[in-house]
Amino acid sequence: MKKQTVEYDGLCIHVYSFDLMDSRMYMIREKEEIFVVDPSVDDELLKDAGDAGRAVVFLTHEHYDHISGVNWMKEHFSCSVYSGSVCAGRVKSEKDNLSSRFPFLFLTDREKYNYVRSHFSLPYTCEVETSFSEKGELLWKGHRIELYEAGGHSPGSSLIVFDKKLLFGGDNVLDNGRELWGTDGEPRHYREKILPMLRDLSPRMMVLPGHGEQNLLGHFLEILETRHKTEED
Numbered sequence: 001m002k003k004q005t006v007e008y009d010g011l012c013i014h015v016y017s018f019d020l021m022d023s024r025m026y027m028i029r030e031k032e033e034i035f036v037v038d039p040s041v042d043d044e045l046l047k048d049a050g051d052a053g054r055a056v057v058f059l060t061h062e063h064y065d066h067i068s069g070v071n072w073m074k075e076h077f078s079c080s081v082y083s084g085s086v087c088a089g090r091v092k093s094e095k096d097n098l099s100s101r102f103p104f105l106f107l108t109d110r111e112k113y114n115y116v117r118s119h120f121s122l123p124y125t126c127e128v129e130t131s132f133s134e135k136g137e138l139l140w141k142g143h144r145i146e147l148y149e150a151g152g153h154s155p156g157s158s159l160i161v162f163d164k165k166l167l168f169g170g171d172n173v174l175d176n177g178r179e180l181w182g183t184d185g186e187p188r189h190y191r192e193k194i195l196p197m198l199r200d201l202s203p204r205m206m207v208l209p210g211h212g213e214q215n216l217l218g219h220f221l222e223i224l225e226t227r228h229k230t231e232e233d
């Protein structure tokens with residue numbers, strides 16, 4: 001998948017894949033402004049944005065594959081970046097945002113490894129303009145965007161709710177079983193904090209995950225409840 005458009009309950013969401021890891025960037029346009037989640041560098045977004053000059057950017061978490069386009073966005077748009085407060089601190093550290101280790105994810109694949117080495121300016125850091133502790137809310141073009149700090153997949157992970165219709169779940173809401181894979185996330189925290197937060201939301205919400213295909217929250221919850229019921233700490 002390179003690019004697709006998802007229509008849900010009157011909303012049109014542009015979906016872009018950062019193809020090395022299928023990390024997903026999302027964009028919603030309202031006339032001269034765009035709302036973007038987890039930016040990566042992708043000229044397709046510039047085409048879809050047309051003459052929109054202002055961007056409101058939200059980050060689901062601090063990992064490099066979800067923030068690699070923040071500085072690029074700032075070159076192309078008048079841009080405000082929002083995140084949870086823990087995330088805002090960690091994107092500034094090449095160690096915490098994992099960018100210093102990013103090429104090593106591809107050590108077993110020479111071709112990808114060389115591509116990463118030559119195409120990405122690493123290590124990488126960026127800045128968040130506005131951060132929310134625990135919970136934050138922004139009204140944008142008549143839409144209500146809520147951010148809930150959650151932890152789980154990473155210390156700086158948040159859940160982002162758009163109009164109570166869409167959930168940008170970052171890497172906490174995945175159906176590939178990798179929500180805690182390769183991170184310092186704790187199974188117990190996941191069970192006791194993340195799952196209850198997800199249960200509180202409507203299962204009819206459309207989840208736009210950090211990797212892979214979108215689906216209803218009910219679908220993801222069924223998978224996640226089963227996976228995390230029996231795991232021991």
Ligand SMILES: [Zn+2]
Nearest residue numbers: 061063153171
């Ligand atoms: Zn991640």
